[in-house]
Amino acid sequence: MARISIDPITRIEGHLRIDVEVDSGSVQKAWASCTMWRGIETILKGRDAREGWLFAQRFCGVCTTVHAMASVRAVEDALQLEIPPNAQYIRNLILIAHALHDHIVHFYHLSALDWVDITTIPKANPARAAAIADGVSSWPGNSHRELEAVQNKVKGLVGSGQLGIFAHGYWGHPAMRLSPEINLILFAHYLQALEFQRKACQVVGILGGKTPHIQNLAVGGVMNAINLNSLATMNMDRLGMLQSLLQEMMPFVEQAYFVDACFLAASYPEWFRYGRGVANYLAVPDLPVDGKATRFDLPGGVITNGNLSSVRPINDWHDQAIRGAVAEDVTHAWYQGKGLQPPWQGKTDPDYTDFRENGKYSWVKAPRYDGAPMQVGPLSNILVGYASGHALTRKWTDLAFKQIAASGAHITINDMQSTMGRYLARAIRSAMLSELALQHWQLLSDNILKGDEATYNPPVFPQQEIVGAGLHEAPRGTLSHWVVIDKGTFSNYQAVVPTTWNASPRDEKGAPGPYESSLVGNPVANAESPLEVLRTVHSFDPCMACACHTLDASGRRIAQVKVL
């Protein structure tokens, strides 16, 4: 029996720590721990409810807009305040651009090198690689010349022996199995993805006024002035610029990212058998198509026990079930309190012990839905959409299965409940979002051309206490901000973020969270190089410490793998 601890020990603030017990080459038990006190919400108490989003968007430096959005939605929900359709579409376009950016960074820059061995790239035949890609993709970055140029860059790195930032990879690990050609194609896209990121930032910047940290939100709508006859506002020029950016983003998503995720899935089909974990799924509807938010382009719902026919739809943000079902348990988290607490009554009073595997061991609370742990994220989106017959979800999911089948691996919707399923679901969701981006651009321009320039309905705060929930299906899954407002000021503020659901510790009943249960049964070929553990953890796209950061100039390793 080996005990492995993966811990970013040298950080000033903590991050995600994963402990696993390995026996006979597979994980028997796992613990996920967040080593930093969040307590972010305490900063919102006593603040003007109209400015909460400015602070909420600083919870996290990567997922800035999603917290801003959930915050204004929570206050609008408490006020039962509708927002104008233009505001809805402008928000949606920002959310789509952000999500695409985020998913692509996750796939290429955060996790691809768990699967792609760049040290084999010098052996690739670029002409053969170009031919492989040409068969399934029209992406212009797959040309022989382009791939050869990337190969030469990698040859330079590998030849010099100075792998720099790539030196930490588990190169040559027996679990790395892509051909040199596929490795070359994926790594070429890894670099080309940076051009895509810039376009996504431009979309957010045009609409949000600034990026990072958008400035255009307001409780009641957005602050974008719309006037087709003014140079200084949203006008035809800017709409045109947006449209071309969204059109330019589409090919990378559909012809590079989506295709690469299918390559990966087809090459590592055994990873559809690992990492299932908690098979309860939660997704909330998002991308509303009207001001009142009664209809949505992304469906929400709840699936229990991995049974897709059990899907219960969540039709809109007023869904009463979710409001009653969400509660947090702190039995194994470093907080005071007992039993399940609904977020509106939630408290954040620390009670730190050291890491005790049978006691308290994490700063993450354990959110539960009707008492059960839930998995959130793109996989939940796709399963809920597929199970409820959502046409766009079915279209892209079936296309992915077809592409994978062409390589000889046969995948069904139930196989998606796995480590590889989470990777593939994120790519499917991105392809959907890329299509929806142009549809929401069309909704916005049609509405403006109709003569509607409204973007804002002013909020009026009552004298009595009100409560609200702001729901958003963020890139990492269901995000909810729960607010209590007293005369225009927050008297309680709780954020239940996607990673809280997924990185949840055990609860009072001892039921582990999704990271923990998904690791059980994972193979680990070599305890010193627990690549397989990272693959499953990365499949969730962990976003742990919401906003902690310090450049490490000391040259020490940021994370340490200890075999105890």
Next chain:
Amino acid sequence: MRQSTIAPRASVFGLGNVLLGDDAFGPFTIEIFRSQFQCGPAIEIMDLGTPGLDLAPYLYGRNFVILVDSVKADGEPGTVRVYRESDLSECAAQLRVTDHDPGLLESIAHLRLLGHAPVELAIIGVIPESCLFGAGLSSKIDAAVAVAMDQIVRILIEQGVDCKPRSQPLRPKLWWNPIAPSILESLVGCTPVRDSLRLVDRYENGKHGNENGGAISF
């Protein structure tokens, strides 16, 4: 591909989380710098927060980049150190667990491979004392703001950038700081203002509030 603008001659970026105690050092310092110094139009000054790997788009194709940040290094809290890119390349490669791990080295390396890395880079770092939520800058870090600002000015002048003190300092937009610390008084001769953004006032005037004081710029 579209180039949105011609790259600025120099970029001064603050990195760090404004809500996290001394981690606010970067955004704080560049905002004080912006309020105190007048630079030509070819200089961009931005608070980039804690973008992790998302730093790359902001460094893409830039000329001279100055990053102001908190750094983990041996030394007394409040010590200001200036690093060049070559100093960082000796840092050990890092195992990435989440995408919140700082992404500077990776972002630069990615951009180098693409051929769009900044021409030159300087990092002005402070060793923080404490990075706790809602804590504000600690007293040892206060003094470091002036030191870091001197370094920004020195580097810009070395680069031949037009940069001189404003005859009328602007009021710094430290929207996250409910009470501006003593540094504002001693350093910039500015009366500390409660809630520098005055969000509430603007709402009462029927306008909206954001970090820029209401205006949204395209």
